[in-house]
Amino acid sequence: MNPGFTGSLLDRADDARHDEAMVRAMRSDPEALLLEMSGLHPVGAEQGALGWTPLRYTEVRTELALLGRLDGTPRFVALERGVSAFRRSPELFAAITAMSAEDAGTYATARSLVDWHSRHGFCANCGAETMVFRAGWGRSCPACGTDHFPRVDPVVIMLAQHGEGADAKVLVGRQPAFPPGRYSALAGFLEPGESIEEAVARELKEEAGVSVHSVRYLASQPWPFPSQLMIACVGMTDDDALSIDYTELEEAKWVSRDGIRAALAGEADAPFLPPPAYAIAHTLLSRWVAEA
Amino acid sequence: MNPGFTGSLLDRADDARHDEAMVRAMRSDPEALLLEMSGLHPVGAEQGALGWTPLRYTEVRTELALLGRLDGTPRFVALERGVSAFRRSPELFAAITAMSAEDAGTYATARSLVDWHSRHGFCANCGAETMVFRAGWGRSCPACGTDHFPRVDPVVIMLAQHGEGADAKVLVGRQPAFPPGRYSALAGFLEPGESIEEAVARELKEEAGVSVHSVRYLASQPWPFPSQLMIACVGMTDDDALSIDYTELEEAKWVSRDGIRAALAGEADAPFLPPPAYAIAHTLLSRWVAEA
Numbered sequence: 001m002n003p004g005f006t007g008s009l010l011d012r013a014d015d016a017r018h019d020e021a022m023v024r025a026m027r028s029d030p031e032a033l034l035l036e037m038s039g040l041h042p043v044g045a046e047q048g049a050l051g052w053t054p055l056r057y058t059e060v061r062t063e064l065a066l067l068g069r070l071d072g073t074p075r076f077v078a079l080e081r082g083v084s085a086f087r088r089s090p091e092l093f094a095a096i097t098a099m100s101a102e103d104a105g106t107y108a109t110a111r112s113l114v115d116w117h118s119r120h121g122f123c124a125n126c127g128a129e130t131m132v133f134r135a136g137w138g139r140s141c142p143a144c145g146t147d148h149f150p151r152v153d154p155v156v157i158m159l160a161q162h163g164e165g166a167d168a169k170v171l172v173g174r175q176p177a178f179p180p181g182r183y184s185a186l187a188g189f190l191e192p193g194e195s196i197e198e199a200v201a202r203e204l205k206e207e208a209g210v211s212v213h214s215v216r217y218l219a220s221q222p223w224p225f226p227s228q229l230m231i232a233c234v235g236m237t238d239d240d241a242l243s244i245d246y247t248e249l250e251e252a253k254w255v256s257r258d259g260i261r262a263a264l265a266g267e268a269d270a271p272f273l274p275p276p277a278y279a280i281a282h283t284l285l286s287r288w289v290a291e292a
Numbered sequence: 293m294n295p296g297f298t299g300s301l302l303d304r305a306d307d308a309r310h311d312e313a314m315v316r317a318m319r320s321d322p323e324a325l326l327l328e329m330s331g332l333h334p335v336g337a338e339q340g341a342l343g344w345t346p347l348r349y350t351e352v353r354t355e356l357a358l359l360g361r362l363d364g365t366p367r368f369v370a371l372e373r374g375v376s377a378f379r380r381s382p383e384l385f386a387a388i389t390a391m392s393a394e395d396a397g398t399y400a401t402a403r404s405l406v407d408w409h410s411r412h413g414f415c416a417n418c419g420a421e422t423m424v425f426r427a428g429w430g431r432s433c434p435a436c437g438t439d440h441f442p443r444v445d446p447v448v449i450m451l452a453q454h455g456e457g458a459d460a461k462v463l464v465g466r467q468p469a470f471p472p473g474r475y476s477a478l479a480g481f482l483e484p485g486e487s488i489e490e491a492v493a494r495e496l497k498e499e500a501g502v503s504v505h506s507v508r509y510l511a512s513q514p515w516p517f518p519s520q521l522m523i524a525c526v527g528m529t530d531d532d533a534l535s536i537d538y539t540e541l542e543e544a545k546w547v548s549r550d551g552i553r554a555a556l557a558g559e560a561d562a563p564f565l566p567p568p569a570y571a572i573a574h575t576l577l578s579r580w581v582a583e584a
Contacts, residue, residue: 006487014498109485116484119438120416127414127421137483146411150484154446154521191429192408192442192519193401195298196512206306217509220488227484229446231523 001286003221003232004096004278008105010075013068017135023066026074027055034058034076035067035110039083042107045095050103065113065136067106077110079117079136088225096278104278105222112227113137116150119226124148151227156199157187157280158233159288160210162240162254170234170260170288171208171242172272173252183263183272184281185232186252200233208252209243212236218287221280232284261289293578295513295524296388296570300397302367304360309427315358318366319347326350326368327359327402331375334399337387342395357405357428359398369402371409371428380517388570396570397514404519405429408442411518416440443519448491449479449572450525451580452502454532454546462526462552462580463500464564465536465544475545475555475564476573477524492525500544501535504528510579513572524576553581 016022026032036043036051044051055076067075096104113136120139123130128143139148159170172183188203190196197215204210212235219232244252255263255271262270264285275281308314318324328335328343336343347368359367388396405428412431415422420435431440451462464475480495482488489507496502504527511524536544547555547563554562556577567573 003487005485006490008485008490012483012494014494105485109483112484122414122416122419124412124414124416124440127419129419148416149481151443152446152482152484154444189441190444190521191304191401192404192444193297193300193397193514193516194521195295195514196521196523198298198300202304202306222485222487224485229482229486229488231488 001277001283002101003219003280003283004101005104005108005222005224007101008109009070009102010067010106010109011069013066016066017137023135026066027064027076029074030054030056031073032056032076033073034060034064034078037077037110037114039080040111040115041089041092042095042099045103045107046091046098048098048100050099050107063117063132063136065110065117065132067110070106077114077136079114079132081118081121083114083118093276097276101278108222108224111224112152112222113150115224115226120148152222153228154190154196154231155187155223155228156190156196156203156231156233157185157284158200158204158215158235159185159284160204160208160212160237161234161288162237165292166257168292169240169254169256171204171210171252172255173208173244173249174272175248176250178250179273181273182275183253183255184275184279185284186249187230187281190231196231196233200235204235204237207245207248209241210237211239219280219283221283223280230280232280234284234288257289257292260285264289293569293575294393295511295572295575296393297396297400297514297516299393300401301394302360302362302398302401305358308358309429315427318358319356319368321366322346322348323365324348324368325365326352326356326370329369329402329406331372332403332407333381333384334387334391337395337399338383338390340390340392342391342399355409355424355428357402357409357424359402362398369406369428371406371424373410373413375406375410385568389568393570400514400516403516404444404514405442407516407518412440444514445520446482446488446523447479447515447520448482448488448495448523448525449477449576450492450496450507450527451477451576452496452500452504452529453526453580454529457584458549460584461532461546461548463496463502463534463544464547465500465541466564467540468542470542471565473565474567475547476567476571477576478541478544479522479573482523488523488525492527496527496529499537499540501533502529503531511572511575513575515572522572524572526576526580549581549584552577556581
């Protein structure tokens with residue numbers, strides 16, 4: 001299975017972003033569609049698909065961003081200021097579960113873009129108000145000339161693995177905010193000056209006291225809360241002693257391949273409840289099980 | 293060989309960043325050292341190592357960021373406003389070549405951090421002046437309360453591969469600004485809503501008209517100009533026809549494994565001059581050659 005939020009069929013139409021005449025023509029195309037959003041919520045998506053309204057029937061009071069082309073028609077999203085930035089409701093996750101992975105990927109792109117504009121109306125370099133440019137894929141400062149582009153924050157999410165073959169086990173942990181019984185892979189933001197492999201080793205050391213080597217990459221996904229790149233890896237450790245940072249984790253434990261398989265299958269006696277299918281932690285655990 | 297800018301021996305001391313008393317104690321430690329920088333340039337590094345001055349001998353007129361601990365002593369760097377943000381001189385690259393990879397990694401961390409602060413003194417959310425917090429690993433807005441953290445921008449850098457075994461060849465390209473004869477892997481910024489694999493496919497399609505599948509990850513490195521995470525991959529293509537975007541590339545061509553090997557070895561009749569050893573493109577080409 002592909003990671004959640006991947007597989008969008010959107011053609012991002014990078015060529016058009018640099019060509020104002022082309023963007024104007026796409027906006028006035030009678031087939032152009034606007035993504036139906038209420039703030040950051042995909043309106044109607046709990047029915048199983050994103051909603052789109054013909055742009056020509058819409059009174060647009062805000063800036064628009066060009067998402068690209070889909071099924072041959074131009075697609076836009078409205079850039080609202082002051083949308084509530086970080087609300088993740090149960091209704092939203094129900095909608096994401098109901099959507100196809102392709103639609104979830106298109107939504108992820110739109111959501112991250114709308115959210116970034118809503119919280120980046122001013123120039124970090126000089127404090128002046130900035131203006132949308134490149135068809136919504138950046139903001140430019142009229143005062144100092146600095147161009148700003150949407151952030152994507154890389155996050156490493158990983159399993160420490162101890163042992164090989166039938167003896168192999170991996171480390172899963174839970175945060176206090178997780179639903180009861182849920183465990184997942186450990187994760188953290190990659191910092192300036194780090195490679196992926198270094199960030200994986202640092203985070204496992206900081207959060208669980210585990211030293212890993214031979215880090216291998218397994219999968220990636222975008223995570224639009226607000227705009228992360230999730231990078232899923234496994235690192236090998238020779239020592240399964242734990243020293244848990246309880247400011248980050250409520251608990252962490254080693255689970256065998258059979259235990260991970262049982263958790264993913266939702267078996268009643270599984271050692272934990274798995275992360276949801278649209279989260280890369282689910283993909284990571286699935287791919288680790290499949291490696292054997 | 294490890295990728296350039298990796299292997300720093302710095303302990304980032306994440307625990308201290310959240311503890312002001314611990315940071316104060318580290319600042320007044322008589323063994324504490326300050327990285328010698330002139331703007332963004334590592335002073336004296338052309339001699340082969342980073343320069344460090346005892347903090348107690350230094351009149352500090354600016355904010356400091358805590359880099360962490362190295363060889364048991366606290367390490368800091370001064371946060372200057374208005375450093376010239378994007379100057380990459382031949383002297384700098386000579387210094388990076390002379391440094392150990394470990395020192396280059398420490399420098400990369402310091403440079404990205406100093407550069408970020410120098411260009412992010414104002415709140416993107418409200419325009420007010422922000423203040424350093426978390427021992428230099430963030431800025432906080434006293435007006436609206438938003439916290440800001442240093443950016444790391446993920447960039448995919450990749451080879452398209454056509455054919456297998458002895459028939460295998462990969463795509464390298466050159467930008468107009470490259471030194472004469474230099475070719476490298478194609479690259480581009482990952483965008484909101486994309487996985488690594490999707491960004492690789494999009495960039496190769498946009499820049500060279502090549503469609504790839506079965507993308508595999510090979511290596512990563514930090515690239516501190518100003519603060520990228522370079523993610524190096526190979527994607528397979530079934531069609532070697534090119535459609536080059538000449539606004540991005542001056543030229544692109546397919547090169548066999550023998551040709552890549554000759555380029556990396558610096559042979560006189562090699563088909564191109566390779567990227568420098570500290571660039572991930574060099575690592576990527578080396579690892580691709582080693583796969584056979």
